[in-house]
Amino acid sequence: AQSVTQLDSQVPVFEEAPVELRCNYSSSVSVYLFWYVQYPNQGLQLLLKYLSGSTLVKGINGFEAEFNKSQTSFHLRKPSVHISDTAEYFCAVTPAGSARQLTFGSGTQLTVLP
Amino acid sequence: SQTIHQWPATLVQPVGSPLSLECTVEGTSNPNLYWYRQAAGRGLQLLFYSVGIGQISSEVPQNLSASRPQDRQFILSSKKLLLSDSGFYLCAWNTGLAGTGELFFGEGSRLTVL
Numbered sequence: 151a152q153s154v155t156q157l158d159s160q161v162p163v164f165e166e167a168p169v170e171l172r173c174n175y176s177s178s179v180s181v182y183l184f185w186y187v188q189y190p191n192q193g194l195q196l197l198l199k200y201l202s203g204s205t206l207v208k209g210i211n212g213f214e215a216e217f218n219k220s221q222t223s224f225h226l227r228k229p230s231v232h233i234s235d236t237a238e239y240f241c242a243v244t245p246a247g248s249a250r251q252l253t254f255g256s257g258t259q260l261t262v263l264p
Numbered sequence: 265s266q267t268i269h270q271w272p273a274t275l276v277q278p279v280g281s282p283l284s285l286e287c288t289v290e291g292t293s294n295p296n297l298y299w300y301r302q303a304a305g306r307g308l309q310l311l312f313y314s315v316g317i318g319q320i321s322s323e324v325p326q327n328l329s330a331s332r333p334q335d336r337q338f339i340l341s342s343k344k345l346l347l348s349d350s351g352f353y354l355c356a357w358n359t360g361l362a363g364t365g366e367l368f369f370g371e372g373s374r375l376t377v378l
Contacts, residue, residue, distance in 0.1 A: 182365055193270075193354055193369035201364055240308065244365035251298065252367055256307035 152177040152243045156255035164263050165233055171226040171258045173215075173241030180246040183224040185215055188238045188257075197239070200224065201246075211235065236262045266291035270355045270370030277377055283328075283342040285373050287355030290336065295357040297338040298367065299330055302352040314338060350377045 157172040175181060182201050186194040198209025205217040215226045224241060238259050242252040270287045277283060289295050299311040310323045312330035320330050327346050331339045338355060355370040 184366065186367075186369075191352070191372065191374065193371045194356075194367070195369070196366060199364070199366060242367075248365055251296075251310065251313055252365055254308045 152181065152245065152253045154241050154243050154253055154255035156239075156241055156258050158258050159256065160259045160261070162261045162263055163231055166230050168229050169227065169231050169235075169260065171239050171241075171260065173224045173226065173255060175222050175224065175241075175243045177222075177243060177245065181243045182246050183215075183217060184242040184244075184252065185209065185213070185224070185226050186240045186242060186254075187211075188240065190237075194240060197226070231260075231262045233262050233264060236260060266357075266368065268355060268357055268368055268370045270373055272373060273371065274374045275376070277345050277375065279347055279377055280344045283340070283345050283349070283375070285340040285353055285355075285375075287338045287340075287370055288336055289338075289357045292336070292357070292359065294335060295359060297332060298356040298358075299338065299340050300354040300356065302354065304351070308354070312340070345377045347377050350375055 153176045155174045163169045184199045185197040187197050188194045197213050198207045198215055200207045200217045208214045213228050215224055217224050238257045240257050241255040244252045267290045296315050298313045300308045301311055312322055314320050314332045317332055328342050353373045356367045358367050
């Protein structure tokens with residue numbers, strides 16, 4: 151079975167500052183990794199995903215994440231955040247090739263302050 | 265392209281009343297379908313998933329049930345709502361077999377039980 155740990159439940163950051171949202175996973179098999187964003191009262195949208203290949207993955211809205219197999223991490227980063235990035239962010243994992251169900255972390259609330 | 269529709273968007277119901285939330289997917293066939301719940305300040309909890317018509321798996325024992333009467337229709341129900349059923353309900357789908365596991369979410373249904 152897989153598990154995901156998002157180490158920070160809340161991350162406040164000032165506008166135009168860089169941010170990193172941390173995600174660690176546990177799995178005995180190869181995995182696919184995902185980051186989703188949820189704006190208030192909306193469903194989840196895919197930000198980016200790692201399936202294979204380059205460990206640096208670029209997503210929408212200027213976000214990127216790096217897959218680190220040795221540290222079993224998939225941290226999300228953005229060099230300069232905007233007020234509009236305020237949202238909840240979820241990391242998720244699934245066994246590679248399973249196409250069944252994702253295991254989600256508990257989420258990180260990113261609040262961008264003016 | 266594929267789309268997912270979920271309704272109603274908001275619902276206020278008294279304790280003990282019935283519930284029916286509906287979700288339909290368009291533009292794909294034989295999707296895996298999921299119901300998740302977000303309680304206030306908490307992460308995503310998988311309630312049910314389905315890999316085909318009439319095939320429902322329940323992840324947690326509770327006051328809710330799910331049905332899949334048609335290939336692209338997924339319904340969440342309750343005969344008698346409890347206060348603890350309040351939350352934000354999300355329907356999602358992904359492709360079976362050849363997919364990556366990536367989930368596509370509906371816009372959510374906000375249920376308040378009074």
